[in-house]
Amino acid sequence: MNRYYYDFHIHSCLSPCADNDMTPNNIAAVATLAGVNVMALTDHNTSKNCPAFFQAAKKHGIIPVAGMELTTAEDIHVVCLFEELEDAMAFDEYVDSRRIKIKNKVDVFGQQLIMDGEDNVIGQEDYFLSNATQITIDNARQEVERFGGVAYPAHVDREANGIIATLGVFPQEYGFNCAEFYNENKIEEYCEKYENLKDKRILVSSDAHFIWGIQDKRGYFDVEDEPYSSEKVRKEIFRILRTVVDG
Amino acid sequence: MTVEKLKNELNLKAVCLADPEREIEGGYVGDLLSWVMGKAQSGNVWITIMSNMNIIAVASLTDVACIVLAEGVQLDENVVNTAKLKEINVLQSDKSAFDLAAEISDLI
Known part of the structure; x- marks a missing residue:
């Protein structure tokens, strides 16, 4: 059994609001410095930088997880994580078909750069990525699970795009098993105030849009990892994420 | 002004008219339900574009006179059924x- 620190909410230069310095290799290198072992790339409504992130992460000794931060039709942010890169890319293609396509205004929102594993720009997304998709909050989890992933509400302690600020409660009926906090100091207050959080697996992640936003190691999982392989660690973490917490 | 009179005056569509005689006092506009829960007053007309089921819970909790859905927002059948219930x-x-x-401000 070994301890693995995670950060499951990071934006790359593909997210319009993220800094262009958030290249796959910069993210992976800073994650190493921050003491993080497992990291998920979760750009707004896209996973197109995940293949590059996988290559970069391997170079820097980080176990990568392919992900996305989905914006639902209600403007709620949902973290979507996939055990396999291919599953994330299939989900990415599906989300593409459910996006509301508005041309990106680079001067206002910033560039949306797609990179390779060496941080070379190999493309860009022409349509604004962060706006609401046509996927509703009551369908989000099932849609992600259909592609083999895990989904849970992002930064529930934030006013902007948090599920509690938007819907007024943490709804039980959508079947989320986990909830993400941005600020770990708010966990106790929220769990007391919102009954439905009590039986949720609480995760903390940095939601970094800039290099300096990548936080030092916080959340962790103790994982049975013998005989060691990154595949095994990732598989075990997904098993934990899918396990229902006793209330 | 009653909810039914408001509906007729502004030619609004009745998605669920459960209590047409309810009196209206003031209004509130907002889509973030945490804000609406804290700010909307009993008897208000609440104008929103949010269509999630929780609008019914928030309307019930705040005791607003009616919800007015703007921009032609449609509700799912189960949300309409809950509103009726x-x-x-x-x-x-x-x-x-x-x-x-x-x-509405001109009318009330």
């Missing part, structure tokens, strides 16, 4: 929240 007045219009607020 909880006896929440829900009206709808193709107009924007701004135009609706201005027109």
Whole structure:
């Protein structure tokens, strides 16, 4: 059994609001410095930088997880994580078909750069990525699970795009098993105030849009990892994420 | 002014008119339900574009006189059924929240 620190909410230069310095290799290198072992790339409504992130992460000794931060039709942010890169890319293609396509205004929102594993720009997304998709909050989890992933509400302690600020409660009926906090100091207050959080697996992640936003190691999982392989660690973490917490 | 009179005056569509005689006092405009829960007052007309089921819970909790859905927002059948069950007045219009607020403000 070994301890693995995670950060499951990071934006790359593909997210319009993220800094262009958030290249796959910069993210992976800073994650190493921050003491993080497992990291998920979760750009707004896209996973197109995940293949590059996988290559970069391997170079820097980080176990990568392919992900996305989905914006639902209600403007709620949902973290979507996939055990396999291919599953994330299939989900990415599906989300593409459910996006509301508005041309990106680079001067206002910033560039949306797609990179390779060496941080070379190999493309860009022409349509604004962060706006609401046509996927509703009551369908989000099932849609992600259909592609083999895990989904849970992002930064529930934030006013902007948090599920509690938007819907007024943490709804039980959508079947989320986990909830993400941005600020770990708010966990106790929220769990007391919102009954439905009590039986949720609480995760903390940095939601970094800039290099300096990548936080030092916080959340962790103790994982049975013998005989060691990154595949095994990732598989075990997904098993934990899918396990229902006793209330 | 009653909810039914408001519906007729502004030619709103009745999605669920459970209590047509309910009196209206003032209004609130907002889509973030945590804000609406804290700010909307009993008897208000609440104008929103949010269509999630939780609008019914928030309307019930705040005791608003009616919900007015702006921009032609449609509710799922199960949301309409819950509104009927909880006896929440829900009206709808193709107009924007701004135009609706201005027109309602003139009337009440």
